[in-house]
Amino acid sequence: xxxxxxxxxxxxxxxxxxxxxxxxxxxxxxxxxxxxxxxxxxxxxxxxxxxxxxxxxxxxxxxxxxxxxxxxxxxxxxxxxxxxxxxxxxxxxxxxxxxxxxxxxxxxxxxxxxxxxxxxxxxxxxxxxxxxxxxxxxxxxxxxxxxxxxxxxxxxxxxxxxxxxxxxxxxxxxxxxxxxxxxxxxxxxxxxxxxxxxxxxxxxxxxxxxxxxxxxxxxxxxxxxxxxxxxxxxxxxxxxxxxxxxxxxxxxxxxxxxxxxxxxxxxxxxxxxxxxxxxxxxxxxxxxxxxxxxxxxxxxxxxxxxxxxxxxxxxxxxxxxxxxxxxxxxxxxxxxxxxxxxxxxxxxxxxxxxxxxxxxxxxxxxxxxxxxxxxxxx
Amino acid sequence: xxxxxxxxxxxxxxxxxxxxxxxxxxxxxxxxxxxxxxxxxxxxxxxxxxxxxxxxxxxxxx
Numbered sequence: 367x368x369x370x371x372x373x374x375x376x377x378x379x380x381x382x383x384x385x386x387x388x389x390x391x392x393x394x395x396x397x398x399x400x401x402x403x404x405x406x407x408x409x410x411x412x413x414x415x416x417x418x419x420x421x422x423x424x425x426x427x428x429x430x431x432x433x434x435x436x437x438x439x440x441x442x443x444x445x446x447x448x449x450x451x452x453x454x455x456x457x458x459x460x461x462x463x464x465x466x467x468x469x470x471x472x473x474x475x476x477x478x479x480x481x482x483x484x485x486x487x488x489x490x491x492x493x494x495x496x497x498x499x500x501x502x503x504x505x506x507x508x509x510x511x512x513x514x515x516x517x518x519x520x521x522x523x524x525x526x527x528x529x530x531x532x533x534x535x536x537x538x539x540x541x542x543x544x545x546x547x548x549x550x551x552x553x554x555x556x557x558x559x560x561x562x563x564x565x566x567x568x569x570x571x572x573x574x575x576x577x578x579x580x581x582x583x584x585x586x587x588x589x590x591x592x593x594x595x596x597x598x599x600x601x602x603x604x605x606x607x608x609x610x611x612x613x614x615x616x617x618x619x620x621x622x623x624x625x626x627x628x629x630x631x632x633x634x635x636x637x638x639x640x641x642x643x644x645x646x647x648x649x650x651x652x653x654x655x656x657x658x659x660x661x662x663x664x665x666x667x668x669x670x671x672x673x674x675x676x677x678x679x680x681x682x683x684x685x686x687x688x689x690x691x692x693x694x695x696x697x698x699x700x701x702x703x704x705x706x707x708x709x710x711x712x713x714x715x716x717x718x719x720x721x722x723x724x725x726x727x728x729x730x731x732x733x734x735x736x737x738x739x740x741x742x743x744x
Numbered sequence: 745x746x747x748x749x750x751x752x753x754x755x756x757x758x759x760x761x762x763x764x765x766x767x768x769x770x771x772x773x774x775x776x777x778x779x780x781x782x783x784x785x786x787x788x789x790x791x792x793x794x795x796x797x798x799x800x801x802x803x804x805x806x
Contacts, residue, residue, distance in 0.1 A: 565785075663800060664793070664796030664797065664799075664800060665796070667796060667799045667800050667803050668792065668795055668796045668799055671799040671802070671803065672795075672799075720788075723788070724788065724789075724792040727785075727788070727789060727792070728789070728792060728793075731789065
C-alpha cells in the first residue's frame with residue numbers, strides 16, 4: 367500500500383513537471399517552404415522522410431507537433447544546447463534558435479559566424495556567404511562541417527539511462543548491507559544480475575577469471591537493454607540505433623579482450639602451433655583480421671541494424687494509417703495499423719532483450735577466448 | 745537496382761542458414777529435451793554470428 371501511494375505521488379509530480387516544462391518549451395513557427403497543409407505527414411514520400419529523420423540523431427527533443435487552424439505548425443518539446451568547435455573556436459547556443467528548421471533556411475549568427483542546420487547536421491557558412499546554396503544532389507556548396515559536441519537527443523538518452531542505472535544498482539547494492547533479500551524494485555533486478563553472472567559470464571569466461579569481467583558485462587547488458595526499451599516508448603530515442611554508440615560499445619569490448627589476452631591467446635593468434643610453418647603467417651593475418659576488425663564490426667553492425675530496422679518497421683506500420691487511407695478507409699487503415707504495430711511492438715520488446723543478451727554473450731565469448739587456459743592438449 | 749538483387753541474395757542465404765540452425769536445434773531438442781537450455785544458447789550464438797555476417801553484407805552493399 368505504501369509503495370502504491372509513493373508511486374501515485376511520483377507519477378503525479380512527474381506529469382505536472384512534464385506539462386509545465388512542455389508548456390514553456392512549446393514554440394511556434396510558420397512553415398513557409400512546405401505546401402499549404404502546414405507540413406502534415408500524408409504522402410509516402412513524407413512518411414519516408416519522417417522515418418529517416420527519426421532514425422537520425424536530433425538537436426532538439428521534440429515530443430509531438432501539430433498544425434492548428436491557422437496553418438501554424440506547433441512543436442512540443444525541449445530545445446537542447448548546441449556546442450560546436452568552429453574555425454573561430456568554441457560556440458554554443460540553444461537549438462531553439464533554429465526554430466525546428468532542418469533544411470538550412472534559418473541562419474543563426476553567433477560570434478560573427480553564420481550557422482545553418484541541414485538534415486540534423488550543423489554547418490558553418492563560408493566567409494561572405496549570406497545563404498546556403500545547393501548543388502544538384504542537395505549538398506551545400508558554400509558551407510562546411512564543424513566538430514559537434516552538442517548535447518543531442520541521444521546524449522540526453524545516454525545520460526538519462528546512466529543516472530537511472532546508477533540509481534537502481536546503488537540502491538540494490540546498499541540493500542545487501544542491511545537485508546538478506548532486496549525489497550521493492552531491486553527484487554526485479556537481482557535475478558537479472560544473477561542471470562548475467564551465472565548464464566553469460568561464468569560458462570563463457572570460466573570459473574577462474576569471470577569475476578574480473580562481470581562488472582563490464584552487467585553494465586553493457588543493462589545499458590543496451592534499457593536503451594532498447596526506451597526506444598520503444600514515445601520519447602523517440604534511437605540511441606542503440608546510432609552507429610557511433612554501437613561502435614563505441616564494440617570498441618570497449620575490443621579493448622578489453624585485446625588487453626586481457628594471455629600469452630597462449632597471442633601465440634595462437636600470431637604463430638599458430640601445430641600447423642606447417644609456411645601456413646602460419648597466412649593464419650596470423652586471418653586471425654588478426656578476425657580479432658581486430660571482424661569481431662567488433664559484427665558486434666556493432668548487428669546491434670545498429672537490428673534496432674534501426676525495428677524502428678523503421680514500427681514506424682512504417684504506424685504510417686499505414688496515412689498511406690492506405692484512400693484504399694481502405696480511415697477505420698480500416700487505422701485498425702490494420704493498430705493490429706500490426708501492436709504485434710510488432712511486442713516482438714520488438716523481445717528483440718530489445720535478445721540484442722542486449724547477444725551483445726553481452728558474444729562479448730563474454732570473445733573475452734573467454736582471450737583468457738582461456740590452453741594447458742589441455744588439443 | 746543491383747544492390748537490391750544483392751540484398752535479396754543475402755536474405756536468401758541468411759534464411760537458408762537460419763532455417764538449418766533452427767531446424768537442427770529443434771531436432772536436437774526433440775531427441776534430448778533435458779539439453780534444451782544448452783542447445784538454445786548455442787543456437788542463439790550461431791544465429792547471431794550468421795546475422796552479423798548477413799547484416800555486414802547488407803551494410804556494405806547499401
